[in-house]
Amino acid sequence: MSIEPDSGRDPDLNARLDALEASQRAEAPRPRALFERETRRVRIPPGGELPESAALLERFYGGGFTVREKKPMVVDTRRSSGPYMVSVDARPLTLLDACSQIATQTHGFYHPGIVKALYTGRFEHCLWSNPDTTVHHVPELAAYEEALERLAPPALDHVSFVCAGGAEANEKALRIARLHAPPPVNGPRRRVLAFRDGFHGRTLATLAATWNPEKRAPFEFAGYEAVFSRAELGEVERLLDARGHEIYAIVVEPMQAEGGDVYLRREFLLGLCKLARARKLPLVVDEVQTGFATGGPFFWWTRLGLGGDEATAPDILTCAKKACLGVVLSRWPDPESNQVHVASALRGLIQLETSRDQANLEHLLRPRAEALAEAFPGLVSDVRLAGTALAFDLPDNAAQTAFIDQRYQRGLMTYPAGERTIRFRFSAGWDERVLDDLFKRIHESLARLSDKTAKDWVPEGQSADSDPAVIVRPIEERDWPQIMVIENASYEPARRDSEAYLRRAAATGLGLCAVDTATGAILGFCFGGPLEGFRGVSGASQDERLGLGDTFFSADVTVAEAARARGVGRLLKRAQVQWAKVHGFSYISGRNRVGATDAMAALNRSYGAFPVVRLTHQYEGNALADYYRIPLVPPPAPRTPPDEGILDLASGLQQPFGPAPAFMAGHELVGPTASKINLSNYATVDTVHYTEHLRLLAPRGTSHMYFTSSRDETVDKALRCLRLSRPQGQLAVGLEGGYLGHVTAAARSLSDPAGFGDDLALFEFPRLPHPEADAAGFEAGLKDLVEKQGADKILGLFVEVVGERSGRVLAGEPARLLAAACRAHDIPLVLVETASGCYRGGAGAWGVDALPADVVPDMVLWYPGAQIGHIFVGDRYFIKKPLVLISTWDGDELSAIRAHEHLRAARRLDLSESIAALDDLLQRDVLPACPGARLGGVGLYRTITFPSVELAEAVDQACLHRGLYLGNGLPDTLVFAPPLTISPATITGDLRRRVLAAIDEARSPA
Ligand SMILES: Cc1ncc(COP(=O)(O)O)c(C=O)c1O
Structure with missing residues (x-):
């Protein structure tokens, strides 16, 4: 079956999307399902065959939509646990992940601290939906900032977060560093000093500072190449003497990880620090891979005994990977605020809090x-x-x-x-x-390095988990003597339970025994009942769920010594968990003595147990016990926030369905949250589903896609992709008022700098007039550029269908003219759908659906919020070579799930009435109230550009006073980006009242 990707031309698209959704929902992991996680052993299936993984991957790659670059196992983030990475297969491949997802995990899969946080409500505001961190105060981010400040070397007083990861953190570091470099001598400073064997990321500025010529060279821009030195002070000094005037920062990894775990000497790093300081060149220490206690102490820098005082502190230090997003610690403030994925920030904070483990x-x-x-x-x-x-x-x-x-x-x-x-x-x-x-x-x-049979498959871990001769049944009266013999033989006196205690448990709850059907012998038993029946027991007595009636207390699970290794414990626990679930309990809790019950603790973990509290002075002595909880239900739904009368028209792109879309309750989110996986290497069921949906929806002109982790990374990866087909390419072209991002050098250099801090651009990328405003100027500008530079020097023209900050719209004749100009000069046309995608424009899934048929992009970029981005690309510029266009994450499973649900839900909305109501309000009421203002945008993304920046600011303030949040565009522009679910009545009522009153106040003399 060939899939026609253009939604505009496919009359059956809706039916196909319906059918796809139905089949995916039937296959998707369910939020209330019981997952048995792997906590004990490696498994290798016969012949290494992974039929379910292979079938899913074929769907992921379907029709060449994505690059064939994933590892052969599709990872089950629900059943993976600790070091065990489990494939989705019925007979799974279970590996020991000895690289912890490329150094991104502090506790392996199913981080117990993250699970605990999910169930205690810490993710309440950021699991179902991602708050816009540039609009709202986000307490999770503030707490993370505070925790990092406490750990940072002195003088690094400023913390900023960026969305994607290490490359983006380094890009931001370089942005800040360049602002604080010595003044230019004979021209701008455009280079960094970096080191052989160093690796700093795959965005354009960080890749230029990365040593590996194979990775770096195809993507360098003339004049911006880094100056590379060996890790030797004499050489650094000579290079700085000769070329210091070209350099704006020095960037170094204290331990060069990708370069081969090269430990740089303390004396060298200390000398480098002094040299940098003497020349007033900012020193960026890249701890993307070494931070968060990878090397023991929290930072590698402090492990070396550096950074204890201001003199030996670097100017900027970056972390990512275990931080779960990009972290920049700096002497200087970040001139911009950034949108990040709050759930990832919280995961990072929890990894920080637990890093000492x-x-x-x-x-x-x-x-x-x-x-x-x-x-x-x-x-x-x-x-x-x-x-x-x-x-x-x-x-x-x-x-x-x-x-x-x-x-x-x-x-x-x-x-x-x-x-x-x-x-x-x-x-x-x-x-x-x-x-x-x-x-x-x-x-x-x-x-076996030279053993030719080393790659032959030898099945492992294929025996059944439990002995088929063992059954589990309720306890009968005649069982008690045997039970007490086993109990007394299994525990030291202080840990033994009395018969009376166990009988009580069985009477109020459940008593089961495991029996050998061949001999009739009892092999083990378990007891438990409602938590409220165990008020006197340590742990249970302090449990915050006591009295809620939702917890089953597991009082005793015991396996006779002679019956170990037959899976008896698993059978008993499984039966107990199922019984508790069937009887309506939400949780199981219990105690495991630390050190004495490793097998039982692993068994509990396999059912999802997380530690609630470590109990001391247990069992009439000094023993320790972990009080654990096994959740049988999804994490609590977000509580409805108190109605503070806020009308949020600023967060619509991050939260297209508001802060708590109820449809998220239907999706299993624990695995994807507690096991942040590297999607650059692995697919999951959820990412396969999302990719299938995107393939059906691919915008006009495109038939392939790359994932990225953020808005900015989308730009960098797009440029790298184009560069491989246009090796002469040295520039990208943007439009006046355009916005592509403000973190990476490439995105900064394409965005209109109005309203950002100084020196936003690094690369000298030209911006042409927007054809909506000045079609002739655009045409002439492009012609002039082509004449001066040559079309082959131009990587692409980057144009937003709807300007996120400007409200400028690409439509009709100007759009045709622009597309024709690109065709005439053979320059790739890259359209950006961030403000118009996900049905917001009102004419289909994409803004491009509303454009004349002869406007056909070569690439479409879309950032749907949180920690994921997309590059759709046509055949001509698709690079199908594996692993060329990857980064650590290539998106995030949780963000992918949300974006997928947004697309599914948005397709079913009829936005026409709310779009008409908003248009009516802005045309008929707002414009006449603001003479000289211009209305921009389309659909449910609209802008008002005021005749002055002062008036825009005054209106913004007056709106804020009325609890109306508008988005900030260019300095003279305010944005109306409501959730897609806003009702026409809210627009014509509440919104109208507030905005008109605000304009009235702003325009009346003080
Ligand atoms: C030292 C260092 N810096 C930067 C990066 C890039 O990080 P990311 O892949 O998250 O962009 C890496 C990734 O391996 C790294 O090891």
């Missing part, structure tokens, strides 16, 4: 790493270990490849770095048992 890793790893070096003296060299980061070198690149090539067969995931380094990143999710298992696998991998 990783502290034990180095101690556990050291003897195992040493044993490795001893066992393979000719093979393994230069073992490096700090905190959770372990690396060793192999003799050459061939050996490195031979190690990496057998990772699936050996049941582990890790990555090469540099030429011959193998590196690992551990997390608090690892304990001694799992480490022993992993090191056995590493030993085997090393022993």
Whole structure:
């Protein structure tokens, strides 16, 4: 079946979308389903076959829509746990993720702290919908900022967050640094000093500072190339003497991770710091991969004993990965505020709060790493270990490849770095048992580097989880003597429960035993009942859910010594969980003695247990116990906020369905939130579903798509994509008033700088008049540019269908003229749908649907909010080579789920009445009240451009006083971007009243 992607020309599109949604909903993980997570073992299916993963991936790649670059396992973020990464297959591939999703996880999958936060309501304001952080005060962000400030080296008083990750954090760092570089001498400063083997990201300015010539060279712009030095002070000094006047910042990783875990010496870094300071050149320390206690202490810089005082603190320090978004700590403030994904910020904050849990890793790893070096003296060299980061070198690149090539067969995931380094990143999710298992696998991998059969599949972990001869049934009177024998044999006196206690539990709740059907012997039992029946028990007595009647207390689960390893505990726990669920309980809680019940704790974790509190002085002594909770229901729905009379017309793009769209309750969100996965490497069921939907919806002219993690990264990746087909390309062209983002250098250089801080652009990208305002000026400007530069120097013309800050609209004749000019000069036309996409324009899914048929873009960029972006591209410029256009995340599963639900729900809305009401209000009431004002935008994205900046600001303030939030466009422009669900009555009533009163106040003399 071939899918015709142009919604404008496909009369069956609605029917297809309906059918697709129905089949996807039937397949989607359900919010109330019980998931059994893997907490015990690696599994390798026969022949390595992953039929369900393979089928899903074919759907993901369908018709060549996306690049064939994902790893062969589709990851189940619901069943993965700790270090165990589980595929969606009926017979799953379960690997030990020994790189913790490229150093992004502090606790592996299903972070217990994040799960706890989900169930205690910490995600209440940011799970179902992403607040616009440039509009609202977001307490989660403020708390994160405070926590980072406490940890930051002195003088780094300013914290800012950016959306995507490491590359974007470094872009922002470079933006701030350039503002504080020494004044120009003989022309602007456009280069950074960076180091061989360094890696700073794949956006344009960070890629220029990345050493690997294979990655960097195809994307450099003349005049902006970095100056590279070896990590040697003499060389740095010579380069600064010769070229210091061209340089605006020095950027360095204290440990060069991608370059092969190269530990730079303390003396060198200290000397670099002094050199930078002496020349007043900002020093950016890139801790994207090393921050958040990866190397032991929270920052690698402080691990080296640096940053304890102002003199040895860098000027700017960046983190990402475990931070779950981009973090910039700086001496200087960020001149702009940024939109970020708040749920990711909260995940990052929780990873920060729990980062110390990783502290034990180095101690556990050291003897195992040493044993490795001893066992393979000719093979393994230069073992490096700090905190959770372990690396060793192999003799050459061939050996490195031979190690990496057998990772699936050996049941582990890790990555090469540099030429011959193998590196690992551990997390608090690892304990001694799992480490022993992993090191056995590493030993085997090393022993088989030249073994031709090393890639043969040997099934593992395929035996059933429990012995089929064992059944679970309710306890009967005759069972009690055997039960008490097992109880007394299993526990020291202080932990034994009395028969009376257990009988009471069985009477008020549930008592089950596991029986060997062959012998009739009792192998184990479990007891429990409503929490309220255990008021005297430590843990239960303090439980905040006591009295709510929604919790089942698991009083005792015991397996006879002789019956261990037959899956008896699992059978009992499964039966208990199912019983509690069927009987309407929302949670199960219980106690696990720390150290004595590892198997039972792992079993509880496999049902989703998270620790509530660590209890001390347990069992009549000094023992510790973890009081845990197993949720049987989804996290609580957001409470309706108190009606403060706010009318929010500023957050519509981040929250197209307002702060708490009820349809989100139908989606399982715990897995995608608690297990932030790298979508650049892995697909999930939810991302496959979303991609299938996008494929049906791909805008006119496009038939392929790339994901990105933010608005700005969309621009950088689009430029890199175009550059591969236009190797002479040196510039991108924007329009006056245009907005593409303000974080990365490329986006900044395309955006109109009005209203931002100084020196917004780095690259000298030209901006032409908007054809809506001056078609002739646009045409002449483009012609002139082509004559001066040559069309092949131009990577593309970037045009918003609706200007997010300007309200300028591309439509009708001017649109045709613009498209024709691009065709005539053979310049790629890149349309931006951020303000017009997701049905907001009113004429279909995309603004481009309303344009004349001969306006056909080569690329369409769309940022739907939170931590995901899209580049739709036509055949001509699609680069299908794997892994060329990736970054750490390439989006975020939770953001993808939301954006998908938005598209599904928006398609079913009829916006015509609210669009008409808004148009009517603005045309008939607002414009006449503001002589000289101009109305812009379309559909439910409208703007008013006032005759002066002062009037715009006064109206904005007067609106704020009335609880009416309008969006900020260009300095003279205010934006009306309501949720798509705004009612016509609200527009003609409440909105009208407030906005007219505000204009009246703003226009009347003080
Ligand atoms: C040191 C360093 N800087 C920057 C980056 C880029 O981060 P991201 O992929 O999140 O953009 C990385 C990623 O590996 C990194 O290791």
